[in-house]
Amino acid sequence: MANVLITGISGSVGHYLFDLLANDPQYQLYLVLRDPAKLRRDLKQFSNVTVLPLDARDLHRQKDLLQKMDYLVWIATCWGGYREPWRINVYPVFRTLRRLDPRRIKKILYFSTASILDRERRPVEAIREIGTNYIRSKFLTHKMLQYNKLREKIITIFPTWVYGGDSAHPFSHAAAGLPAAAKMIRWLKYFTVDFSFHFIHCADIARLTKYLLENAVSGHEHVFGNASLTVGEFLRQIAAYYGQKPLFQIRVPMALIRFLAWLLKKHPWDRYCLKYRHFVYDTLNCRKLGLPSDVDTISGVLRALKQ
Secondary structure, three states, rough: OOOEEEEEOHHHHHHHHHHHOOOOOOOEEEEOOOOOOOOOHHHHHHOEEEEOOOHHHHHHHHHHHHOOOOOEEEOOOOOOOOOOOHHHHOHHHHHHHHHHOOOOOEEEEEOOHHHHHHOOOOEEHHHHHHHHHHHHHHHHHHHHOOOOOOOOHEEEEEOOOOOOEEEOOOHHHHHHHHHHHHHHHHHHHEOOOOOOOOEEEEEHHHHHHHHHHHHOOOOOEEEEEOOOHHHHHHHHHHHHOOOOOOOOOOEEOOHHHHHHHOOOOOHHHHHHHHHHHHHOOOEOOOOHHHOOOOOOOHHHHHHHHHH
């Protein structure tokens, strides 16, 4: 059995990944859980699961255990706060990497965010000055990983807009906003904005992650996302799911949106996103790898949220 250490398992992506790996007899899972109760599974059913009831910030203290790991999947992240993004997203990652046995560890899968990349998948240098603490911490970690002694074994994953969650899985941040959009779709379907993005469901992120663990794939960096959508297409697809179809769509001027952002004193990063507008990349998804997926469309995502 391969020893797999996973942080951030209690989140939405983590739950879907747990369902795939815990039922696979080739893996012995070691789960870093500050609060084991947050993992909505009866762990007594799994003989191949070991819970480490500690904070990811203290993981590096488990030196003997880390030396036995074959794989590391780092999902844990901190979104807000002033100091916490640095304490979770940067320092623990490198302290943990130093404790791994370079002769034994096969792969390290580190979750970043596509927000730090431009359309050519290069880091956006302006993040140093205008990024939120979360974005800056991810930018810094990505930069430092390029110089780590284990860099040839590190695969960096850049998820795009993440949806996921149902009665058995926690909801992602983006998915939590979909019900409100659905309630207003009778009006929203008539509008569009000059803005493009990718999306991906947590279940597909889990499938892709397992694939990367088990298969050799060209490249050390992968943006996870389905085909890009404009805001207008996104709203039309939500409307279609509810049996509605707009006869027209009014384009909201970006100048108006940027003015409102300035008026409301939005963070410089928000204003940058409104100026950049089209977050479109060469992405990896289940369709490209021939993996099954029933959540790679907006209608599929909406159906899954109701389960």
